[in-house]
Amino acid sequence: MSGVISTFATIPIMNKRTLIICIMLLSGVMIGSKSIAQNGRSLDIVLCMDLSASTNGLIEDLKERVWEIASEASKLDPVPNLRIALIAYSRPSYGKTTFYVKMMQNLTDDLDRFADTLIQIHPAIEAGDQYVGRAIITCINDITWSKDANALKLVFLVGNGTVDLGGNEYEKATIYAETKGILIFPLFCKTYNNPATMAGWKKIAELAHTEYNEITVNKHPLQIKTDFDEDVIAELNKELRATYVPYGPLGRKRFYLQEDLDKYAAAFNNLSYLARITVKSSTAYQFKNSSWDLVDLAFNTEVDYSKLERIFLPIEIRDYPDDKLKEYIEKKKTVRNKVVSTMKTMNGLRLKELQTKRKDLRVNENGTLGNVVINMMKKYAAQNGFSVPK
Helix, strand or coil: HHHHHHHHCCCCCCHHHHHHHHHHHHCCCCCCCCCCCCCCCCEEEEEECCHHHHCCCCCHHHHHHHHHHHHHCCCCCCCEEEEEEEEEEECCCHHHCCCCEEEEEEEECCHHHHHHHHHHHHCCCCCCCCCCHHHHHHHHHHHHCCCCCCEEEEEEECCCCCCCCCCCCHHHHHHHHCCCCEEEEEEECCCCHHHHHHHHHHHHHHHHCCCCEEECCCCCCCCCCCCCCHHHHHHHHHHCCCCCCCCCCCCCHHHHHHHHHHHHHHHHCCCHHHHHHHCCCCCCCCCCCCCCCCHHHHHCCCCHHHHHCHCCCCHHHCCCCHHHHHHHHHHHHHHHHHHHHHHHHHHHHHHHHHHHHHHHHHHCCCCCCCHHHHHHHHHHHCCCCCCCCC
């Protein structure tokens, strides 16, 4: 494979697109037929975000960078069982009885579901009270944390208001979180400079034995082109999408949501789109859609095709007898393995070129939401038994 890759790098881009198809469809030697391993250690990430007026734009930053965060998590070794959750606070519309805190999405390994939840949260100018202590308590008590004894549990607490509404509740909650093995990372949105307010956020890091960071809202990453961008990756993504076979009452809805999320990521920028495609070829995404995709279901269990409700299947295979439907799905499994394997190779080449260009351009994205979350995740993963690629 390494010889093929080195040769590949010297081929003009128009020929590269042709070679991709050759690699994917013709070479059974270079592309394995086995499915990707799964069931790694648990990595639980909770994003707890102040969505009041003073942090306007923060939720859009997360929408833009969520796939990059997931992509970087999928590169850890061993590859973790990634789950992400979102808790929002400081919007009056969330209700006084909950201290303006609301769980938007509990921990889930269904990344499309999480992304869809993000899309439903619209930017709004709501001047709300920031009960930081209550937000931390919600993270601890209301989230369904992994029962894996080796799980890495991270909370990224993002905001910029005073932390002591509710007195010293935030201190007690932070100390309590540590006893539960939950690491809290305060990220202060520096829309203004108030040393007294910032001191409270620093105190959270001190109590949690983690790190305090400052971020800037609405700071977008530099877009860098490589030879493996839109046309190449998009073609592979098209091939991957053709292997999904919706079933069940929600199948068709989730099938089209998958495509909509591709378009939504692309609407942000090329980096967001390519990060999503990278995730789709990783174990953070593969085998996690068995609730609606018949191919993932067949990867994960022995399917009894006689019990499928045919009305929910694509019309072209709805009347297939059981044995023919099974054969059809088995072929889809083979094709998906080949496509995913090729995508991983292409993504590896793209990221290698991207890393070189970023170094040459001296790109500095310090202080962005995505950058800080990724850096803290990687640093503490390394301290807790994961190997982190350089």
